[in-house]
Amino acid sequence: MEGGKRLAGTVRVQGSKNAALPVLAASVLIPGTCVFKNVPYITDINCMENLLQSTGADLEKKEAAHALRINAVNIQEYRLPAKYVSAMRSSVVLMGALLGRLGEAIVDYPGGCVIGERPIDLHLFGLEKLGAQIWTDKNRIHAYADELRGALICFPFPSVGATQNTILAAVTARGTTVIKNAAREPEVTALCDFLNKAGACIEIGHDFIATGRIVIRGVEVSCLHGVEYEIIPDRIVAGTYLFAALGAGGSITLENAPVAQLRSVCALIRRMGAEVVPDEEKNRIWVSTDKNRRIQNIPFVETGVYPEFPTDLQSLLLACACVSEGELTIKERIFSSRFKVVEELVRMGADIETLDNKCVRVRGVEKLTGRTVIAQELRGGAALVIAGLAAEGITRVTDIRYIKRGYQDIVGDLKGLGARISYVD
Numbered sequence: 001m002e003g004g005k006r007l008a009g010t011v012r013v014q015g016s017k018n019a020a021l022p023v024l025a026a027s028v029l030i031p032g033t034c035v036f037k038n039v040p041y042i043t044d045i046n047c048m049e050n051l052l053q054s055t056g057a058d059l060e061k062k063e064a065a066h067a068l069r070i071n072a073v074n075i076q077e078y079r080l081p082a083k084y085v086s087a088m089r090s091s092v093v094l095m096g097a098l099l100g101r102l103g104e105a106i107v108d109y110p111g112g113c114v115i116g117e118r119p120i121d122l123h124l125f126g127l128e129k130l131g132a133q134i135w136t137d138k139n140r141i142h143a144y145a146d147e148l149r150g151a152l153i154c155f156p157f158p159s160v161g162a163t164q165n166t167i168l169a170a171v172t173a174r175g176t177t178v179i180k181n182a183a184r185e186p187e188v189t190a191l192c193d194f195l196n197k198a199g200a201c202i203e204i205g206h207d208f209i210a211t212g213r214i215v216i217r218g219v220e221v222s223c224l225h226g227v228e229y230e231i232i233p234d235r236i237v238a239g240t241y242l243f244a245a246l247g248a249g250g251s252i253t254l255e256n257a258p259v260a261q262l263r264s265v266c267a268l269i270r271r272m273g274a275e276v277v278p279d280e281e282k283n284r285i286w287v288s289t290d291k292n293r294r295i296q297n298i299p300f301v302e303t304g305v306y307p308e309f310p311t312d313l314q315s316l317l318l319a320c321a322c323v324s325e326g327e328l329t330i331k332e333r334i335f336s337s338r339f340k341v342v343e344e345l346v347r348m349g350a351d352i353e354t355l356d357n358k359c360v361r362v363r364g365v366e367k368l369t370g371r372t373v374i375a376q377e378l379r380g381g382a383a384l385v386i387a388g389l390a391a392e393g394i395t396r397v398t399d400i401r402y403i404k405r406g407y408q409d410i411v412g413d414l415k416g417l418g419a420r421i422s423y424v425d
């Protein structure tokens, strides 16, 4: 990409990766056919499709229409192939779904992006509370249950994946499960909405954000049925393009944007000096920067669980902060080491000081310089693209396979907004 060009125009936000993965995994619980719409075509979804097929589910996809039909009537395989499990951490949510449907699951320790320690103790804690027996054999985890039973489960930390896994196992458990301190992320609510449409009985109260309380009344597998379900838009992709507009400058409109989920992000962007107009009715967000005034860094931002500032947008904010005026300290509170991108940004001329593995301080510079930089993980890779748009000269981002895990067509989307960017072989 060649930086220095202001962005203009409209971009449609793709379906959410993090909402789609658990919802697709949930389809193995259902002895019927589900049709999913607004499915993002990204490599993590391909990986989930392969995993679902390995259980015996029949898949039919219409890529152009972003539609996927999954028939899980005849699934019987509870051992997941190591090559897909090790490629993607979210494969672990299939454990809860397979336990609920077949009473057994065997998976390898999951892989995923290298963003610090990612244990799965809380996933296993939730499943064990529901009565699953869990043991490990070398790198494989076995989970087995003659019968899952409803339980009271209080999470010490509101892990997104562990909450989803526990919900999936609890849907067909005998009796009632109460989860306390569940993750409040919209991708958890979306999973519950999908399961309820398919015949589950899950209650999320109006005070969910305050309490993190979910009540699941177990139903028989035979009560679950196929449904048509539209995947919610991706708040992280939407946030990426908002930060692209801040980094490169310009005026852009996001369509199909999850406006309510981006309140804290919009508020932050406004504090940095951009104009933001969210339109909840039309699912649109318009953002605009002043040609004659640089974006301002604010002193301090920390990541947190929803509805706080999302960890997945931390590196995108960091990329913008590199070319904004003033200083910003960012504290990462969710993952133990999520600053891998710093080294590459510094090679482009950014002034970033690592205070410890949870905190960095950025002093904005006038310009970054285009370079060849290496994507090392999904969101950090996208951050390098944003940095490239804000840099002088040509930037090449290599190893974009990481970016393709979560972005359907980041290059096409940014090109549509007027960026000088293309894929190279």
Ligand code: UD1
Residues within 6 Å of the ligand: 017, 018, 019, 021, 089, 090, 117, 118, 119, 120, 121, 122, 123, 124, 157, 158, 159, 160, 161, 162, 183, 185, 187, 311, 312, 334, 335, 336
């Ligand atoms: C999900 C998202 C990811 C996002 C993260 C936090 C998906 C596919 N991925 O990841 O993009 O960055 O939420 O919003 O939806 N932890 C434990 N033990 C566990 C599980 C988690 O200690 O058993 C820790 C993790 O190491 C991490 C923190 O809890 O430090 C948050 O992890 P979690 O909320 O589980 O994130 P994921 O579900 O992995």
